[in-house]
Amino acid sequence: MKSLFFSRFLLLLPWVLIVIIVLDIDSSRAPLPARAPRGGGAGSGEPRSAAARPPPQRRPEAALPTIYAITPTYSRPVQKAELTRLANTFRQVARLHWILVEDAAARSELVTRFVAAAGLPCTHLHVPTPRRYKRPGLPRATEQRNAGLAWLRQRHQHLPPPQPGVLFFADDDNTYSLELFQEMRTTRKVSVWPVGLVGGRRYERPVVENGKVVGWYTGWRADRPFAIDMAGFAVSLQVILSHPKAVFKRRGSQPGMQESDFLKQITTVEELEPKANNCTKVLVWHTRTEKVNLANEPKYHLDTVTIEV
Ligand code: UGA
Ligand code: MN
Numbered sequence: 019m020k021s022l023f024f025s026r027f028l029l030l031l032p033w034v035l036i037v038i039i040v041l042d043i044d045s046s047r048a049p050l051p052a053r054a055p056r057g058g059g060a061g062s063g064e065p066r067s068a069a070a071r072p073p074p075q076r077r078p079e080a081a082l083p084t085i086y087a088i089t090p091t092y093s094r095p096v097q098k099a100e101l102t103r104l105a106n107t108f109r110q111v112a113r114l115h116w117i118l119v120e121d122a123a124a125r126s127e128l129v130t131r132f133v134a135a136a137g138l139p140c141t142h143l144h145v146p147t148p149r150r151y152k153r154p155g156l157p158r159a160t161e162q163r164n165a166g167l168a169w170l171r172q173r174h175q176h177l178p179p180p181q182p183g184v185l186f187f188a189d190d191d192n193t194y195s196l197e198l199f200q201e202m203r204t205t206r207k208v209s210v211w212p213v214g215l216v217g218g219r220r221y222e223r224p225v226v227e228n229g230k231v232v233g234w235y236t237g238w239r240a241d242r243p244f245a246i247d248m249a250g251f252a253v254s255l256q257v258i259l260s261h262p263k264a265v266f267k268r269r270g271s272q273p274g275m276q277e278s279d280f281l282k283q284i285t286t287v288e289e290l291e292p293k294a295n296n297c298t299k300v301l302v303w304h305t306r307t308e309k310v311n312l313a314n315e316p317k318y319h320l321d322t323v324t325i326e327v
Contacts, residue, residue, distance in 0.1 A: 083182035083203055085114045086255070088166035090159035091129070091190045092121035095310045098128060098327060100190040105136045111199045117169060119162035120144040128326060143169060151268060157276045160266045163187060167258065167265060174259055183255030187248045191307050194249075198301035201293040202252040208285040211294035213250040216304035222247065224290065224297045231290040231297075244278040244287065249302045251277070257284050 087108065091097060101118075108114050116138055120129055123146045133142045145165045147158075170185065184205045188194065202209055210231060212223035217238040224246065225233040234245035244251075258264070264283040271279055294301050 082113045083184050083205075083255075085111065085199060085203060085252075086117055086166075086170060086183055086185045087114060087188040088117045088119065088163055088170075088185065089188045089190050090119050090121060090162035090166075093126060093128070095312065095327065096307050097190070098132065100307065101129070101132055104188065104190055104194075105132075105138065107194050107196070109136070109138050110196055114138065114199070116140040117166045118142050119159075119165050121147050121159065121162055131326075141169060155273065157266075157268075157271050157273050159189075160268055160271070160276065164265045170255070170258060171262060174255065181255070184252050185255060185258055186252040189248060191305060192249050193303040193305045195301045197299075198294075201301065205252045205254050205293075206291060207257050207289060208251060208253050208281065209291040209293045210246060210251045210297065211292070211302070212297050212300045213247045214300040214303040216247045216249075217245075221300050222250070223300075224250075224292060226292045226296040229292065229296065231287055231292055239274055242275065242278045244281045246277050246281075247304055248277055249304055251281065251290075253284065 089104065091101065105116075108116055116136070118129065118133060118140060120126060120143070122144050125142060125144050129142065133140045143162075143165050145161045147161055151160070167185075174181075184202055186202055198211070201211060210224045212221050214221045216222050217236050219237040222234070222236045222238075222245065224231040225235050234240060234242070236242075236245040239245065261284045264280065266276055266280055
């Protein structure tokens with residue numbers, strides 16, 4: 019009796035397996051026409067099973083607000099090193115659009131080449147700082163940040179409704195943790211966080227009580243309405259677009275007041291959104307690169323090759 023059952027089982031087994039295989043092939047074919055062919059997808063030799071799976075992880079990423087990082091930059095011996103460090107960070111951030119603004123009368127070859135090889139979405143602009151403003155004691159990069167803002171507004175004029183986005187001013191010499199971008203990504207209007215190695219202290223930070231900014235921990239000009247470095251805040255694209263006149267001003271602006279002068283045009287202290295665990299974590303550092311020693315650099319070109327540094 020047992021052996022009869024076993025022989026029937028063996029006889030049926032191949033048929034059962036064939037039916038299972040046929041059903042499997044059918045089900046993996048069925049969803050194919052539902053997806054529009056994407057860039058040579060049809061017949062490109064992609065494994066079938068990939069098409070049968072639910073849409074890949076691209077979906078959630080597409081919903082992420084774009085982070086626009088405006089970086090003023092100027093020609094000097096360390097420029098390429100600074101930009102390399104920055105690009106290495108930015109390349110690891112999803113949906114980041116880099117707005118690189120050269121302080122120059124024209125785009126330089128060095129930055130143009132750099133941008134082409136940077137491997138991330140990048141807009142390369144330029145605007146020179148008028149000579150009279152290139153003096154110690156005067157704020158830097160005013161014209162460059164404004165050029166970035168103008169580009170952003172111009173671009174979104176033609177793209178209604180505005181895509182979700184967050185703007186942030188990323189100087190080329192600071193140090194940015196990847197966690198910082200996760201924090202700023204959820205900015206609704208204007209968000210703030212601590213900045214390390216700034217204001218003559220180990221850090222500066224917004225003081226937070228019951229989830230609201232109530233003051234500033236700083237060692238320098240505590241009377242500033244927003245006692246915060248350029249690296250310490252982000253603004254939603256909606257706020258930038260709904261305040262089309264908000265820009266950085268040369269007239270009457272002193273170093274260290276640019277942030278306050280700009281922020282008071284678009285928000286109030288009460289409205290600020292504290293990030294980085296209620297402003298108790300340093301995720302960005304106001305590092306400054308030492309001036310390089312070129313004392314032994316020859317006056318005239320001596321090497322047999324010309325090298326970009
Ligand atoms: C501090 C603040 O962190 C800056 O955001 C602020 O612009 C600056 O003070 C100021 O005095 O206005 P600090 O480290 O002293 O920063 O300034 P830099 O890092 O030398 O310059 C800020 C940005 O402007 C950098 O991205 C730099 O590449 C750029 N820059 C500087 C120019 O585009 N042109 C210049 O002539 C100088
Ligand atoms: Mn700096």
